[in-house]
Amino acid sequence: MNFNLQPILNELQKAPHPVKLVAVTKSFEVETTKALIKAGASAIAENRVERAVEKLPQLPSVETHFIGQIQSKKIKSIVQLFDVIESVGSNQHLLKIDGLAQALNKKVDVFLQFNISEESQKSGYSIQDLEAVEKGMSQLQFIRVVGLMGMASNTSDASVIRSQFASLRHLRDELQKRHSTIRELSMGMSSDYRMAIEEGATVVRIGRALVNA
Numbered sequence: 225m226n227f228n229l230q231p232i233l234n235e236l237q238k239a240p241h242p243v244k245l246v247a248v249t250k251s252f253e254v255e256t257t258k259a260l261i262k263a264g265a266s267a268i269a270e271n272r273v274e275r276a277v278e279k280l281p282q283l284p285s286v287e288t289h290f291i292g293q294i295q296s297k298k299i300k301s302i303v304q305l306f307d308v309i310e311s312v313g314s315n316q317h318l319l320k321i322d323g324l325a326q327a328l329n330k331k332v333d334v335f336l337q338f339n340i341s342e343e344s345q346k347s348g349y350s351i352q353d354l355e356a357v358e359k360g361m362s363q364l365q366f367i368r369v370v371g372l373m374g375m376a377s378n379t380s381d382a383s384v385i386r387s388q389f390a391s392l393r394h395l396r397d398e399l400q401k402r403h404s405t406i407r408e409l410s411m412g413m414s415s416d417y418r419m420a421i422e423e424g425a426t427v428v429r430i431g432r433a434l435v436n437a
Contacts, residue, residue, distance in 0.1 A: 225256055226436040236428070239421050246289050248413070248431030250275070254282050260434065269310070269429055273298045276305050291373075291429060293347055300324050303332055310343025310373045310401050310410055310429075311357035313337040313348035315360035325374045326366035333370045335410050336394060341387040348374065351391055354398065361403060371427070376416060385416055389423035396417050396424075 229247070236243045247265040248270065259269065268278045268283075271292030272323055276329060281287060281301050290306040294381045302309060303324045312318050312334050326330045330339065336357060338349035349354050349357055374392040376385040400406045412420025413434035 225259065226259060227434055228264050228436050229260065229265060229434050232430065232434065233264060236421075241424075241426065243421055243425060244427045246410075246427055246429045247434055248291070248429050250291075251431065254279055256428045257283060260302065260433070265434075267308075269280070270306075273301050273305070277301065279306055289429075296320060303330055305327060305331070308333045308335070308370075310335040311337045311347070313339070315356060315363075319363055319394045319399075322364050331368050332366050335371045335408065336369060336375040337373045338392055340392050341377040343377065346375060351395060354395070357399070358402070368405050369370055369403065370401070371410055372406065373410040373427075376411070377421075386419055386423060389420050393424040393433075 233245060236245055238271065244267065246267045246269045247260055249268045250270050267287040267289060267326045269289040269291045270279065287308065288306045289310050289312045290302050294302065294311055296317065299317065299320050302319060309321060309332060312321065321332065321334065338346040338351050339346050340351055348380040372392055372395055375404060379385065391435065392411055396409050397408060409424050410427035410428045410429065411425045412428040414430050415430040417430055
């Protein structure tokens with residue numbers, strides 16, 4: 225398989241601010257993922273716990289991100305397997321991750337996921353409810369919230385996508401005033417990462433664009 229990894233990394237280096245690539249490997253087999261890491265991917269993302277249990281132990285050392293929808297019964301496995309959890313969209317999950325990370329003495333960085341598209345099929349905190357977020361943050365004992373994550377609508381209307389990315393940047397800026405650890409902004413995928421970077425993304429999650437057709 226031929227990768228488009230290096231051109232994308234070169235492109236990100238030219239961005240007006242530092243941008244980290246997280247390679248979305250959820251649809252890649254173990255050997256393909258190994259090859260991608262060998263080619264230079266320093267962080268990967270998976271979205272299914274069952275798959276990660278089998279796959280991650282077979283990979284070389286790499287930073288691992290969980291980007292799937294979180295189920296309470298699987299949080300312990302997520303904490304054990306992953307370095308970064310990007311899809312925390314409720315205080316219930318946030319506080320359970322905090323408690324389990326502390327019990328396991330496992331350093332875990334967390335992104336708060338916001339439903340910036342306001343679509344019912346997507347999970348995450350409401351973009352209007354910063355009060356709930358502040359309440360959850362005030363109860364944390366162990367983990368570190370390092371940024372916000374969001375997914376824009378699946379639309380060809382660039383103005384809609386750009387507006388949603390801008391709304392997440394605004395939320396990050398507001399929360400950072402009170403929580404200095406919240407610096408990162410994870411937004412943008414294969415189809416819209418360039419626009420996300422223009423709107424301030426510091427992390428982009430790219431999958432299919434990494435592979436040459």
